[in-house]
Amino acid sequence: MGTTRIAIVDDHALVRDGLARLLTLETDFGVVGSCGDGAGALELAAALRPDVILLDIALPDIDGLDLIAKVLDRSPESRVLMLSMHSEPEYAAAAVARGARGLVAKSASAEALVEAIRRVAAGETLPSEERLSPREREILALVAAGRSNDEVACELGIQRKTVDGHCERLMEKLDVHTRAALVAYGRRIAF
Amino acid sequence: MGLIRVVLADDHALVRSGIRALLASSGVDVVAEAGDGRSLLREVRAHRPDVALVDVSMPLLDGIEATRRIARLSPQTGVVILTMHDDRSFVARARRAGARAYVVKDSAVERLLEVVRRVAAGETCLVDDGEPLDEPLTSREREVLQLVVEGKTNGEIAELLHRSIHTVRNHRARLMRKVGARSAADLVTAAERLGVAVALPEPGRE
Numbered sequence: 001m002g003t004t005r006i007a008i009v010d011d012h013a014l015v016r017d018g019l020a021r022l023l024t025l026e027t028d029f030g031v032v033g034s035c036g037d038g039a040g041a042l043e044l045a046a047a048l049r050p051d052v053i054l055l056d057i058a059l060p061d062i063d064g065l066d067l068i069a070k071v072l073d074r075s076p077e078s079r080v081l082m083l084s085m086h087s088e089p090e091y092a093a094a095a096v097a098r099g100a101r102g103l104v105a106k107s108a109s110a111e112a113l114v115e116a117i118r119r120v121a122a123g124e125t126l127p128s129e130e131r132l133s134p135r136e137r138e139i140l141a142l143v144a145a146g147r148s149n150d151e152v153a154c155e156l157g158i159q160r161k162t163v164d165g166h167c168e169r170l171m172e173k174l175d176v177h178t179r180a181a182l183v184a185y186g187r188r189i190a191f
Numbered sequence: 192m193g194l195i196r197v198v199l200a201d202d203h204a205l206v207r208s209g210i211r212a213l214l215a216s217s218g219v220d221v222v223a224e225a226g227d228g229r230s231l232l233r234e235v236r237a238h239r240p241d242v243a244l245v246d247v248s249m250p251l252l253d254g255i256e257a258t259r260r261i262a263r264l265s266p267q268t269g270v271v272i273l274t275m276h277d278d279r280s281f282v283a284r285a286r287r288a289g290a291r292a293y294v295v296k297d298s299a300v301e302r303l304l305e306v307v308r309r310v311a312a313g314e315t316c317l318v319d320d321g322e323p324l325d326e327p328l329t330s331r332e333r334e335v336l337q338l339v340v341e342g343k344t345n346g347e348i349a350e351l352l353h354r355s356i357h358t359v360r361n362h363r364a365r366l367m368r369k370v371g372a373r374s375a376a377d378l379v380t381a382a383e384r385l386g387v388a389v390a391l392p393e394p395g396r397e
Binding site (some may be wrong): 019021184 | 296378
């Protein structure tokens with residue numbers, strides 16, 4: 001078995017270099033390049049054609065999700081694995097929908113990252129699923145913007161009782177127990 | 192000088208492991224890791240490290256409040272704040288809380304090592320610029336605000352803080368009055384504005 005050639009794109013040098021050091025500990029991994037922004041990622045993809053590109057979702061010059069297609073355009077054989085501060089399934093689903101092979105949250109362990117890299121290098125796409133329906137996302141966005149259930153009902157032209165039901169199901173799905181947490185989550189996954 | 196003993200706190204395990212790997216070969220011994228502000232205080236109490244490397248945004252208790260408590264709990268420990276942003280008001284708050292230095296995550300590892308060595312040697316790398324701070328809340332109120340925004344109920348907060356639910360309700364009412372919040376959404380906005388570095392608990396987070 002050959003070496004898996006990996007490139008790392010993350011705007012924080014300490015994180016980037018730390019990940020490179022960790023991955024280099026695997027004898028069958030080689031970190032061939034790294035950079036801190038989208039422009040660098042495109043150059044690196046074209047010049048090095050890495051097997052796996054680790055791509056941070058939050059970059060200074062371009063949304064990481066928008067970068068996926070551009071990177072694959074430069075290096076169609078590469079597998080893009082997203083990195084994110086957030087582990088909500090919404091991010092993974094959005095990334096896979098745009099051509100990434102999966103997403104690893106930065107809260108994951110080093111072992112989980114290594115395993116994810118091996119799987120996408122072998123051609124797999126990591127599982128991801130949407131938790132929320134389009135209607136639920138719509139309601140969550142309004143709640144996150146500070147609307148009361150009455151206001152949401154009025155705005156969407158539906159019954160207050162229906163909104164209450166949606167909110168209850170949202171809290172169950174997101175496993176939160178207070179309105180404040182629902183608002184905070186809503187703001188985080190609003191994209 | 193022997194190895195510098197460090198406790199490393201960041202809520203993202205991959206970031207922690209990476210920084211630990213970078214420090215490993217450089218005369219720095221990471222004696223413990225922590226993924227939230229409260230376990231950080233426990234580790235500092237247990238290990239009395241030379242240096243605590245503290246990420247700003249952590250669940251339960253953010254890096255600034257944790258720093259304030261480390262300064263009381265273990266005065267010999269120098270706190271180095273790790274941050275994503277190079278923001279002046281934030282740096283001033285970190286300094287007031289007792290941090291001796293801060294390092295942006297964008298820095299090279301050499302810079303991090305230099306700061307860790309200087310702080311371990313007793314130096315302070317932050318100076319007070321004398322600017323007044325907009326800090327309307329007490330330390331306890333900031334903590335309660337963070338826990339509310341992270342989705343804790345009054346009962347859960349009371350248990351975490353070892354206070355009665357009555358006391359928690361009072362803190363909560365007072366802080367809502369102070370920041371002019373009337374709804375949950377207002378509280379989330381206030382936390383953002385005051386730089387309370389909320390980190391929501393996530394599935395799979397350690």
